[in-house]
Amino acid sequence: MSRYDPTAFPPFAVTVDLVVLTVRDNSLCALLVRRAEEPFQGFWALPGGFVRADEGLIEAAARKLYEETFLRAQAAPGQEPDQRPGTGAHLEQLRTYGKPLRDPRMRVVSVAYLALAPDLPTPRPGLDVNSVRWAPVEELLGEKKGDQGLAFDHEQILADGVERARSKIEYSALATAFCPEEFTVGELRRIYEAVWGTPLDPRNFHRKVTGTPGFLLPTGGTTTRQGGRPAQLFRAGGATVLNPPMLRPDNSGSGNGSAASGSGNAS
Amino acid sequence: MSRYDPTAFPPFAVTVDLVVLTVRDNSLCALLVRRAEEPFQGFWALPGGFVRADEGLIEAAARKLYEETFLRAQAAPGQEPDQRPGTGAHLEQLRTYGKPLRDPRMRVVSVAYLALAPDLPTPRPGLDVNSVRWAPVEELLGEKKGDQGLAFDHEQILADGVERARSKIEYSALATAFCPEEFTVGELRRIYEAVWGTPLDPRNFHRKVTGTPGFLLPTGGTTTRQGGRPAQLFRAGGATVLNPPMLRPDNSGSGNGSAASGSGNAS
DNA sequence: ACAATAGTGTCTGTTAGACAGTATCGC
DNA sequence: GCGATACTGTCTAACAGACACTATTGT
Numbered sequence: 312m313s314r315y316d317p318t319a320f321p322p323f324a325v326t327v328d329l330v331v332l333t334v335r336d337n338s339l340c341a342l343l344v345r346r347a348e349e350p351f352q353g354f355w356a357l358p359g360g361f362v363r364a365d366e367g368l369i370e371a372a373a374r375k376l377y378e379e380t381f382l383r384a385q386a387a388p389g390q391e392p393d394q395r396p397g398t399g400a401h402l403e404q405l406r407t408y409g410k411p412l413r414d415p416r417m418r419v420v421s422v423a424y425l426a427l428a429p430d431l432p433t434p435r436p437g438l439d440v441n442s443v444r445w446a447p448v449e450e451l452l453g454e455k456k457g458d459q460g461l462a463f464d465h466e467q468i469l470a471d472g473v474e475r476a477r478s479k480i481e482y483s484a485l486a487t488a489f490c491p492e493e494f495t496v497g498e499l500r501r502i503y504e505a506v507w508g509t510p511l512d513p514r515n516f517h518r519k520v521t522g523t524p525g526f527l528l529p530t531g532g533t534t535t536r537q538g539g540r541p542a543q544l545f546r547a548g549g550a551t552v553l554n555p556p557m558l559r560p561d562n563s564g565s566g567n568g569s570a571a572s573g574s575g576n577a578s
Numbered sequence: 579m580s581r582y583d584p585t586a587f588p589p590f591a592v593t594v595d596l597v598v599l600t601v602r603d604n605s606l607c608a609l610l611v612r613r614a615e616e617p618f619q620g621f622w623a624l625p626g627g628f629v630r631a632d633e634g635l636i637e638a639a640a641r642k643l644y645e646e647t648f649l650r651a652q653a654a655p656g657q658e659p660d661q662r663p664g665t666g667a668h669l670e671q672l673r674t675y676g677k678p679l680r681d682p683r684m685r686v687v688s689v690a691y692l693a694l695a696p697d698l699p700t701p702r703p704g705l706d707v708n709s710v711r712w713a714p715v716e717e718l719l720g721e722k723k724g725d726q727g728l729a730f731d732h733e734q735i736l737a738d739g740v741e742r743a744r745s746k747i748e749y750s751a752l753a754t755a756f757c758p759e760e761f762t763v764g765e766l767r768r769i770y771e772a773v774w775g776t777p778l779d780p781r782n783f784h785r786k787v788t789g790t791p792g793f794l795l796p797t798g799g800t801t802t803r804q805g806g807r808p809a810q811l812f813r814a815g816g817a818t819v820l821n822p823p824m825l826r827p828d829n830s831g832s833g834n835g836s837a838a839s840g841s842g843n844a845s
Numbered sequence: 846a847c848a849a850t851a852g853t854g855t856c857t858g859t860t861a862g863a864c865a866g867t868a869t870c871g872c
Numbered sequence: 873g874c875g876a877t878a879c880t881g882t883c884t885a886a887c888a889g890a891c892a893c894t895a896t897t898g899t
Contacts, residue, residue: 321631322589325676325687364588364685368676407674407689409592409635418631420592420687422674497877515862517879539877540869558861764850782889784852806850807896825888 324419327372328359328465330405330472331380331426333445334489334505339476340445341469343461344379350415351462355446357469359421372424373402379443382428385488400428401488405472413464425472427488448473449508477506482556484526487547493530495542496520509560519557525550591686594639595626595732597672597739598647598693600712601756601772606743607712608736610728611646617682618729622713624736626688639691640669646710649695652755667695668755672739680731692739694755715740716775744773749823751793754814760797762809763787776827786824792817 331342343355358379362371373384385399402424409420451461452470460466480486480503487494489502500516520526527545534542598609610622625646629638640651652666669691676687718728719737727733747753747770754761756769767783787793794812801809 320591320628323592323629323687324587325590325592361587362590362676362687365678367678368674368687404673406671407635409629409689411632411634420590420629420635420689422676422687495878512862512864513877514864514879514881518881519861521879536870536877538871538875540879542878555860560862762851779889779891780850781852781854781891785854786888788852803850803897805848805898807852809851822887827889 321418324414324417325362325368326359326419326421327362327368327375328357328408328421328423328468329372329376329379329426330357330423330469331376331382331400331428332448332472332476332489333428333430334502335430335445337501337505339448339473339505339508341448341451341473342380343444343446345442345444346462354459354462355444356462357423357465358443362422368422369402369404369424372404372422372426376400376402376424376426380428380431382426382431384426400426401485402426405468405475408464408468410464421468423468423472425475427476427485429489429491477559480506480557481559482553484547484550484553490547493532493544493546495534495544496527497542499527499545503557507559511560523550523553524548526553588685591681591684592629592635593626593686593688594629594635594642595624595675595688595690595735596639596643596646596693597624597690597736598643598649598667598695599715599739599743599756600695600697601769602697602712604768604772606715606740606772606775608715608718608740609647610711610713612709612711613729621726621729622711623729624690624732625710629689635689636669636671636691639671639689639693643667643669643691643693647695647698649693649698651693667693668752669693672735672742675731675735677731688735690735690739692742694743694752696756696758744826747773747824748826749820751814751817751820757814760799760811760813762801762811763794764809766794766812770824774826778827790817790820791815793820 329342333340333342342358344358346352346354346356358375360371360375362368366374369384369386373386376382376384382400384402387401387403405423405425407420407422409418411418413419413421448469451466452473461469476485486499486502486506489506490498496517497513499520500511500513503516504511525548528548530544530546532544534544536542596609600607600609609625611625613619613621613623625642627638627642629635633641636651636653640653643649643651649667651669654668654670672690672692674687674689676685678685680686680688715736718733719740728736743752753766753769753773756773757765763784764780766787767778767780770783771778792815795815797811797813799811801811803809
């Protein structure tokens with residue numbers, strides 16, 4: 312086959328799949344929809360759908376996100392300039408999955424996106440979706456997954472998205488994407504603890520985040536909370552990269568080994 | 579449109595594009611091929627081509643890499659298990675580009691892969707490629723790019739690949755992918771200096787890399803070099819992640835700001 | 846001897862991690 | 873007062889960066 316012959320190329324379907332993460336009740340949760348059709352009818356799956364013929368990839372992801380959660384996307388720095396501020400979720404491309412038989416009906420290449428959102432009232436089912444739910448990631452991926460598993464290769468995609476979120480809050484200010492517009496240092500710490508699944512020392516955490524220039528901007532206000540000294544309120548500062556980074560405890564112990572960088576099994 | 583209707587979906591072409599990087603003469607170089615056909619006839623472009631109907635994405639990337647450089651790929655940890663050891667380049671998925679009009683003829687979604695290779699004798703043109711060349715990245719991306727630019731959005735893809743390589747050698751042992759099987763600490767240092775474009779202190783570099791367990795394995799041999807004490811030879815150890823990481827000088831100065839995490843403009 | 850590269854030791858400033866201690870709320 | 877959370881200060885071990893010094897080659 313000649314390179315780029317416009318008439319002779321194998322036809323593919325291209326979809327987007329969304330790993331939408333939030334923190335609820337101190338645990339990291341992912342958004343799932345229940346499939347109404349075959350294959351994997353009745354299974355839980357990641358939200359997603361076809362990319363339209365005249366639509367960019369991230370626009371398709373933002374559209375699907377809005378259709379199923381009514382969240383407006385806030386694209387990552389270099390990704391797209393089409394959003395209004397408002398209540399936005401962070402949205403970035405994750406990885407593309409295209410094993411020949413990942414969809415039993417036809418050849419589908421799926422571009423996965425990662426969205427990080429603050430805790431939402433509760434998701435309303437949108438277009439062509441029966442039911443929607445937030446599921447703790449731990450139940451979907453850990454040892455004790457009682458579920459039957461997710462549709463397609465969505466368990467792998469979810470795992471990759473979770474790993475991306477876990478590593479990205481180390482060296483970027485992205486953890487604030489999980490917080491409401493104004494938040495306290497304690498709330499931000501609970502975000503880190505939930506995403507990493509590890510307790511952090513409140514004193515050192517406080518010193519670290521308040522000492523990183525550009526990470527947090529004090530708003531002047533304070534919170535009244537049940538039982539405890541009122542806390543200062545902050546909003547996200549302009550910084551996107553954290554240097555030095557937040558260090559994740561148990562960072563592979565002695566310092567090397569064979570931890571995965573891209574844990575995907577896509578092809 | 580109903581979700582996942584196997585008959586009603588917009589047809590896409592899916593390609594892979596390769597950012598193949600190596601270090602020659604102390605500068606980071608990328609592999610380019612000259613386009614023989616329209617559009618962008620005569621322009622330099624990244625190697626790439628159509629994904630076959632029954633072929634995985636990384637298999638397509640490895641096939642194209644071999645067709646155009648005769649390099650066998652060595653996939654990153656989680657990506658695929660189909661390679662023999664041998665003289666392999668590191669290969670990992672970079673990012674997917676799918677803006678509606680990035681190819682003027684039709685809707686093409688391109689999955690870009692990043693390959694890191696040791697310095698090669700010289701590339702021989704392979705299938706359906708007129709000429710191949712290694713071009714210093716600095717000339718393709720920096721201020722002083724005299725060229726007419728690359729075909730399609732390949733300049734953006736190249737920039738993303740270079741940025742990925744630059745950041746990944748910080749926290750992984752991937753710099754050894756640029757080295758021959760046996761190498762000295764000085765050679766490894768020149769890799770870092772070429773990729774980052776910064777001089778490093780030889781003494782501190784030596785202490786750092788030899789002190790990181792699992793990074794380097796001494797082979798026992800030494801090199802005879804012109805003018806200088808012979809150096810110990812090493813091969814890559816089993817470690818994949820470096821903890822603590824190698825620190826890139828001028829790491830954004832005071833520690834925050836607005837550096838891009840994904841500098842792409844894909845959609 | 847001299848240039849050149851390899852490799853070691855030493856000092857200093859910064860920071861992560863541990864944790865004592867103080868501040869300010871609800872009860 | 874007491875529990876709880878917010879915040880500040882202090883100590884120590886580890887490490888990055890700077891750089892003096894020694895080692896071993898070719899010319």
